[in-house]
Amino acid sequence: MDKKVRVSAPGKLMLFGEHAVVYGKPSIVTAVNQRLSLKATVLKDMVFELNAPEVEIINYEKNLVDLGQGVIPKGAKFIEIALMNFFKKNPVKYGVRIETSSEFKATFGFGSSSAATVCTIYALSKLFDINLTKEEIFKLSYKTVLDIQGVGSGFDLAAAIYGGTIFFVTGGKVIKPLPVKSTPLIVGYTGIKADTTTLVNKVNKKLQDNPKEVTGVFASIEHLVLLAQKAFEKADFEKIGELMNLNQSELERIDVSSKQLDNLISAARKAGAYGAKLSGAGGGDCMIALGDFSIRKNIERAIEDAGGQVLRVDVNAEGVKIEKS
Numbered sequence: 096m097d098k099k100v101r102v103s104a105p106g107k108l109m110l111f112g113e114h115a116v117v118y119g120k121p122s123i124v125t126a127v128n129q130r131l132s133l134k135a136t137v138l139k140d141m142v143f144e145l146n147a148p149e150v151e152i153i154n155y156e157k158n159l160v161d162l163g164q165g166v167i168p169k170g171a172k173f174i175e176i177a178l179m180n181f182f183k184k185n186p187v188k189y190g191v192r193i194e195t196s197s198e199f200k201a202t203f204g205f206g207s208s209s210a211a212t213v214c215t216i217y218a219l220s221k222l223f224d225i226n227l228t229k230e231e232i233f234k235l236s237y238k239t240v241l242d243i244q245g246v247g248s249g250f251d252l253a254a255a256i257y258g259g260t261i262f263f264v265t266g267g268k269v270i271k272p273l274p275v276k277s278t279p280l281i282v283g284y285t286g287i288k289a290d291t292t293t294l295v296n297k298v299n300k301k302l303q304d305n306p307k308e309v310t311g312v313f314a315s316i317e318h319l320v321l322l323a324q325k326a327f328e329k330a331d332f333e334k335i336g337e338l339m340n341l342n343q344s345e346l347e348r349i350d351v352s353s354k355q356l357d358n359l360i361s362a363a364r365k366a367g368a369y370g371a372k373l374s375g376a377g378g379g380d381c382m383i384a385l386g387d388f389s390i391r392k393n394i395e396r397a398i399e400d401a402g403g404q405v406l407r408v409d410v411n412a413e414g415v416k417i418e419k420s
């Protein structure tokens with residue numbers, strides 16, 4: 096018994112709308128061309144085996160009946176709970192061995208947990224010949240993320256499943272591909288890993304303490320996302336840059352930026368970027384800038400001189416897919 100499948104899913108970058116998207120507002124997210132890949136092999140014993148060296152999981156093993164029980168190491172959580180949720184809906188009489196590898200570090204904020212969740216569900220559906228639509232993959236993946244984190248909009252799962260650049264509303268209420276071609280995006284990593292749940296909870300506390308102001312911020316962000324959607328449709332990068340700057344100001348009002356992010360953002364703007372903002376939860380991870388291809392090198396150098404690491408990625412990557420094993 097060695098039926099196996101190898102799949103991969105892209106990482107993501109939030110372009111517009113972070114935080115507000117947790118509260119029913121729209122966002123724009125793109126899939127990046129750095130992928131997490133996952134090989135799943137059927138086992139005759141009803142056990143789950145996992146090797147995910149990039150998150151320090153080596154020879155992890157559990158009986159299927161114990162999935163979700165006991166202490167689960169951080170690096171195994173999303174795959175184990177995804178497996179449990181899948182098997183609850185689709186019981187099988189076999190076990191599975193999972194091995195992952197990633198082209199990007201889990202610390203970048205590219206959504207490695209989401210990509211791993213999506214890959215797990217997709218691989219299991221292929222392995223056990225269970226036809227799942229993209230919506231069904233999203234539903235099971237989103238349940239998994241909420242089971243673990245309790246919070247989150249699910250935008251990162253949509254990027255991993257659908258790929259491309261998408262207009263996304265909380266919980267997958269709307270998932271609409273945007274006609275975006277090559278985008279002159281520059282990505283700078285602060286070197287600091289942000290904890291999304293902590294930042295989402297911090298914004299929630301702000302919302303409770305100061306509902307009028309924070310609701311106002313969310314409404315402004317929604318407006319910017321809608322304008323950005325139009326600007327993307329026209330490939331008007333100058334306009335998109337301007338909207339990025341405005342989105343960043345709104346994020347600063349809810350205090351999710353950081354000194355390192357501010358330094359990299361201001362360096363990119365001074366080097367001639369159309370605009371720049373943080374991407375994701377804030378507090379660290381990555382910033383993004385948009386600048387003409389002709390001055391790309393200057394912007395990259397400015398980000399590096401300000402202490403950032405430039406991550407060279409392309410946007411609009413393909414969603415989850417089968418790879419040659």
Ligand code: MEV
Pocket residue numbers: 109112113114115116117246247248249250291295374375376
């Ligand atoms: C985190 O990358 C983006 C947030 O909007 C959270 C989410 O949408 O799940 C802060």
